[in-house]
Amino acid sequence: MAQTQTGSFKTSKKKIPVEVQKRRPVYFAIIVVGLILAGIVQNVLAPARNKEQDEGHEMRALGGLNNEFLLLPLLGFRQAAAGLLWVRCDEFFDSGDYDAILPLVRVITYLDPHDTNVYITGAWHMSYNFTDSQERSDRRYIYPSQALLEEGIKNNEYTPDVKFEKGWECFDKIKNFSLAQEGFEEAIATKPLKGTDYYPYGAPLKTYHILAHTYEKEGRIPEAIAEWRQALAISSYFLKKNGGTEEKDFSDYTMQQAEKHNLGENIWRYQDRYLTKPHTPVNTSNYPGVLWPFGGAGKPAPWDVHLTAHIQVIRPKVLKFTGTFNSADGARVDVLIEDWDYKPHIDKNSTTAFAVDPHQTILMDSISVRKDTFDREMDMSKDPKMYNFSHDYYRIVVSFDPRTTAPFVQDRFGWNGEGLTDGQPGHVSIDPTEATFGTKFMNGFGGVGPVWDGKTAPWNQFGQPDHRVMVTFKVSLQQMLGEKPITNANIVPNKIMPLGPDMER
Amino acid sequence: MSVIYAVAHQTVREALRRRIMWIFLIIGVFLIALGPVFGFLSPRDSLVILKSLGLAAILLAGLFTTIVTCIYLIPVEIDRRTIYTVLSKPVQRYQFVLGKFIGGFFTVFINIAAMGIVFLVMLYFQMGHHLAPDMVEGVVLTFFQLMLLAALSIFFSTFATPVVNFFLSFGIFMVGNLTSVTDTLTTSKSPIAALAGRIIYYLLPQFGNFNIMNSLIHPGQNITNMQVYIRNCIVYAIIYSSVLLAIAILIFDSREV
Incomplete structure (x- = not known):
C-alpha cells in the first residue's frame, strides 16, 4: 500500500519518506516553540480574568453539586444551567412548592455566583415564606437566609443589590437596626459602576432613604438628618441632570419631596420630644415630650x-x-x-x-x-x-x-x-451592646457622654442605650x-x- | 496552497452534505429561539437567561458539530480507501491534514455564524431595537474555542477510531473547561496535586479561557482589558492549534494507511 503514496521511502521498518523525515525537525520545532508560547500566553490570560475565577470558587461549587448537575458546568455551561434552574424555581414559586426551591437556590448560586437576584430572592424566600398555620414566619430560617446574603455579597462586591437586601432584612424582619445600618452603609460604599442608573453614586437613592430611617430607628437623629441632607443633594443632582422639573423627572422629584418631608419631620420630632421649644401641635406643653408624656398631668413624670x-x-x-x-x-x-x-x-x-x-x-x-x-x-x-x-x-x-x-x-x-x-x-x-446606642439628647436616662447640641450633624457620639x-x-x-x-x-x-x-x- | 484549498473545499462540501450537520444547526437555532419564552421573569432575569442560554446554545450545537465533523474527516477517507486516490495525486500528507482541518474549521464557522446571526437579531428585538456588541465577543470566542477543539479532534483522528476520538475530544474539552480549577491546583500545598495541576494547566488546551459569559451577562464582572484578553485568546487558539496540527502531521506521516 505504501508504494501507492507520493514520494519514495527509505528501506527502514517504518518506511517514512525522505522528504518527510527532512520536515520532522521543523514539526518538532513548531511543537516545542508552540507549547512554550502557549504556556506564556496562558500565563498572561490567567490574571486578566476576573479575580472570582481565581479563588477556587468553581472548586467549591463542583464539590457542592450533586452528580446530575455536574455535566453542564464541566462543559462550560454553568450560567446557562443556572438560568434554566432559576426558571424551574419560578414554577415552584407559582405552584407553592416552597421546599423544592431551597436546594435549587443552593445549586444555582454554586453554578452562577454572580446572579444577585437568586441570592436576594432566595434569602427573602427563607425569611418570609415559611410560615405556620397562623402566618408566623419560621425564624429558624433567619440564619441561613443571612448566611446566603453574606455569600452573595462576597461574590458580588461590585453591586449594591445584595448588600441592600441584607440591610433590609435586618431592618424589616430581624429588627436589628445596627446590623441594618451596616448593610446599607456597605451598599452605599460600593464602587460606582458606569452604566448604572445611579452612577456616579454606588447605590440607588432609596438606599440613602432607608439608611436615614435606620438611623432614626437607632435613635441617632443627627446622623438621620445628615443622611436626609445627603439624599437631598443626590436627588437635586439627578433632578437637574434630567431636566429639573416634575414633568421631566417625576421619580427624583417625588423622592426629593419625601426627603424634604422626612427631614423636617425628624427635626420636629426631636424638638417635640427633647426640647422645651419650639413645639408642634403634637406637644402643646412647655416640657419635652419624654418628660411630660401624660399630656395634661400637672407636672413632668415618667x-x-x-x-x-x-x-x-x-x-x-x-x-x-x-x-x-x-x-x-x-x-x-x-x-x-x-x-x-x-x-x-x-x-x-x-x-x-x-x-x-x-x-x-x-x-x-x-x-x-x-x-x-x-x-x-x-x-x-x-x-x-x-x-x-x-x-x-x-x-x-x-x-x-x-x-x-x-x-x-x-x-x-x-x-x-x-x-x-x-x-x-x-x-x-x-x-448594653454599644453598637445599638443612640444619641444622648438629654441628661439622665442612663446615657453617657455629651448631649447633642441640636445642630451638628452627623454627631458621631453615641451614649444612649x-x-x-x-x-x-x-x-x-x-x-x-x-x-x-x-x-x-x-x-x-x-x-x-x-x-x-x-x-x- | 491550491492543494490545501482543494482538500478543504471538498471537505466542506462533503460535511455540508451530511444531515447531522443541519440537525445540530436547527437544534441550536431552536434553542436560541426559545430564549424569549422566559419573558415572564423579571426584565433583568429574562435578559440574563436569554444571553446565557443563547451563548450556551451556540456552544452546545457548535461543540457537537465540531466533534462529529472532525472525528470522521480522516478515518472515513481511510475506511473508504479514497485516501489512496488522494495521496496518489501530488498531495503531501501534511497538505491533506491541513486541508481537512481548514475544511472542518470552515464548516464550524458557517454553523457558528448562522447561529450567531440569529442570536444577535433576536437580542436586537428583545432589547428594544438595541444592538448587543458585547455578545459578538462571546460568539467570536466560542468560534475560536471550537477551532481549537477541531484541531484536537483532527489530531486524535490520525491514530484513534472515531468512537475513541469522540470520548477523548469530549473528555479533554471538559477538563480544559476547568481552567480556574486547574489554575487553583497549581498553587496547591500538596506537591503532587500542584504538579498534576501544572501538567494539566500547561499541556492540555485550556478551553475555559474562552468562556467569558460571566463578564458578558453580569455587569461589573469585567475582565481587566477585554480587547486584549480576546486578542490573547485568539493567539492562544492559533498557537495551540498549530501545535496539535504539527503533532497530527508527524503521526500521520509515520502512519501506514
Whole structure:
C-alpha cells in the first residue's frame, strides 16, 4: 500500500519518506516553540480574568453539586444551567412548592455566583415564606437566609443589590437596626459602576432613604438628618441632570419631596420630644415630650407602662397570653418563645445548607394593645415541623421595644425609651451592646457622654442605650404541654437576646 | 496552497452534505429561539437567561458539530480507501491534514455564524431595537474555542477510531473547561496535586479561557482589558492549534494507511 503514496521511502521498518523525515525537525520545532508560547500566553490570560475565577470558587461549587448537575458546568455551561434552574424555581414559586426551591437556590448560586437576584430572592424566600398555620414566619430560617446574603455579597462586591437586601432584612424582619445600618452603609460604599442608573453614586437613592430611617430607628437623629441632607443633594443632582422639573423627572422629584418631608419631620420630632421649644401641635406643653408624656398631668413624670404578663396553657402547645401594658392604644408587645439554649443552626458547604434543625423551636410574634390590655392565643400544636418542643426548657419573653414602636407612641417615650418606666424596676432592661446606642439628647436616662447640641450633624457620639420593658419566663416542657401551670414563679431575670444571626447568644 | 484549498473545499462540501450537520444547526437555532419564552421573569432575569442560554446554545450545537465533523474527516477517507486516490495525486500528507482541518474549521464557522446571526437579531428585538456588541465577543470566542477543539479532534483522528476520538475530544474539552480549577491546583500545598495541576494547566488546551459569559451577562464582572484578553485568546487558539496540527502531521506521516 505504501508504494501507492507520493514520494519514495527509505528501506527502514517504518518506511517514512525522505522528504518527510527532512520536515520532522521543523514539526518538532513548531511543537516545542508552540507549547512554550502557549504556556506564556496562558500565563498572561490567567490574571486578566476576573479575580472570582481565581479563588477556587468553581472548586467549591463542583464539590457542592450533586452528580446530575455536574455535566453542564464541566462543559462550560454553568450560567446557562443556572438560568434554566432559576426558571424551574419560578414554577415552584407559582405552584407553592416552597421546599423544592431551597436546594435549587443552593445549586444555582454554586453554578452562577454572580446572579444577585437568586441570592436576594432566595434569602427573602427563607425569611418570609415559611410560615405556620397562623402566618408566623419560621425564624429558624433567619440564619441561613443571612448566611446566603453574606455569600452573595462576597461574590458580588461590585453591586449594591445584595448588600441592600441584607440591610433590609435586618431592618424589616430581624429588627436589628445596627446590623441594618451596616448593610446599607456597605451598599452605599460600593464602587460606582458606569452604566448604572445611579452612577456616579454606588447605590440607588432609596438606599440613602432607608439608611436615614435606620438611623432614626437607632435613635441617632443627627446622623438621620445628615443622611436626609445627603439624599437631598443626590436627588437635586439627578433632578437637574434630567431636566429639573416634575414633568421631566417625576421619580427624583417625588423622592426629593419625601426627603424634604422626612427631614423636617425628624427635626420636629426631636424638638417635640427633647426640647422645651419650639413645639408642634403634637406637644402643646412647655416640657419635652419624654418628660411630660401624660399630656395634661400637672407636672413632668415618667410614664409607668406597668407591663404584666400571664400565660395560660389552654391545650398542649397552645398558649394564651394576657396582660396589661399602659401605653394607650396602638402599641404592640412582642412575644418570643424559644428553646432555652437556642442557637442558630449552621450547615455550610452542602446542598442541604439551608436545612433547619427540626429539633429547634422558636416563635416570634407581636400582640396589639387595646385599652391598656392585650390578649392573644398562640397555637403551636398544628405545626410540629416548626415547633418540635424536643428540649426540656423554654424561654418566653413578653417585651416592648420603644425603637420598633409607632412614632405617635414614641412621642411619649422618645427614640430610646427615655420617657418610660415600670412599677417593677426589673422589667426595664437596658441593652448594653454599644453598637445599638443612640444619641444622648438629654441628661439622665442612663446615657453617657455629651448631649447633642441640636445642630451638628452627623454627631458621631453615641451614649444612649435602648430601654426595653420585658418579662422573661423559664418554662419546662411539662408546662408547655399543659401538665403544670405557668405562674409568676417562672419569671426569671431579663436578658437582652440579640436578634442578629451573627451576634453571639 | 491550491492543494490545501482543494482538500478543504471538498471537505466542506462533503460535511455540508451530511444531515447531522443541519440537525445540530436547527437544534441550536431552536434553542436560541426559545430564549424569549422566559419573558415572564423579571426584565433583568429574562435578559440574563436569554444571553446565557443563547451563548450556551451556540456552544452546545457548535461543540457537537465540531466533534462529529472532525472525528470522521480522516478515518472515513481511510475506511473508504479514497485516501489512496488522494495521496496518489501530488498531495503531501501534511497538505491533506491541513486541508481537512481548514475544511472542518470552515464548516464550524458557517454553523457558528448562522447561529450567531440569529442570536444577535433576536437580542436586537428583545432589547428594544438595541444592538448587543458585547455578545459578538462571546460568539467570536466560542468560534475560536471550537477551532481549537477541531484541531484536537483532527489530531486524535490520525491514530484513534472515531468512537475513541469522540470520548477523548469530549473528555479533554471538559477538563480544559476547568481552567480556574486547574489554575487553583497549581498553587496547591500538596506537591503532587500542584504538579498534576501544572501538567494539566500547561499541556492540555485550556478551553475555559474562552468562556467569558460571566463578564458578558453580569455587569461589573469585567475582565481587566477585554480587547486584549480576546486578542490573547485568539493567539492562544492559533498557537495551540498549530501545535496539535504539527503533532497530527508527524503521526500521520509515520502512519501506514
